[in-house]
Amino acid sequence: PYGRSLFAARPVARLLAKIDAPALMLPSSTPLAVAAQAGTLHRDFMGFTDRDRMPMIGLGPSAISELPDRYVQQEAALGAWLRAARAGTVRVSRAHLMREEDHLRRDAIWAVTCQHALSWTALSRIHGVDAHRVLADADAGLAALADDGLVTLGPDGFTIPEEAALLSRRVAMCFDPDRPTTGSRVV
Numbered sequence: 001p002y003g004r005s006l007f008a009a010r011p012v013a014r015l016l017a018k019i020d021a022p023a024l025m026l027p028s029s030t031p032l033a034v035a036a037q038a039g040t041l042h043r044d045f046m047g048f049t050d051r052d053r054m055p056m057i058g059l060g061p062s063a064i065s066e067l068p069d070r071y072v073q074q075e076a077a078l079g080a081w082l083r084a085a086r087a088g089t090v091r092v093s094r095a096h097l098m099r100e101e102d103h104l105r106r107d108a109i110w111a112v113t114c115q116h117a118l119s120w121t122a123l124s125r126i127h128g129v130d131a132h133r134v135l136a137d138a139d140a141g142l143a144a145l146a147d148d149g150l151v152t153l154g155p156d157g158f159t160i161p162e163e164a165a166l167l168s169r170r171v172a173m174c175f176d177p178d179r180p181t182t183g184s185r186v187v
Contacts, residue, residue: 041114045071048114062093071096103127104134105175112172116160123157141174 035041035050042049044056045066056066062076075081075091084091098106104127111118123131142158145151150164151171160168173179 036114039115043110043113069098071098100127100129101134104129104131105177108135108138108175109172112160112175113168116162116165116168118157120157135175137177138174141179142171145171145174 031050032048058065061078061081063074065072072092073094075093120132146153150167151158151160
């Protein structure tokens, strides 16, 4: 549902081609490179994908399911999982019901890791809130990363320079409310 409206267009196809393409495949023809070039690259908890948001149903011990409003993990112990499966049930060991702020943070992280840019206006329009105000706890981390050259701050968000694209997960950490506040610097 987001298409290019949420994310500013970024030239990440070359980066994905380096990471994703088998040796004999033309880099620009890989599904992830095509999605990156089109601005439709997505990410789920398993990694990058060219498919729009779809529920992911995990089957088996410790499997994780990603649903629109929650994450659910099945029983990890094989014996307990098998007993439940034989009984026709599913044992859930952990679950997380998504709050509105969780959805907003997830979309910010997807913008950072998939498009290497974030527009506060677009994110606010999609969620019906002032995204920059709600996610203001990210500002200090983003400012430090800007000092290191990993992001370029602008009036409506930021971009990640192409040479820093491989560190987009570090930028995304700014939107994790449970991130460590101490420790060594990435760069």
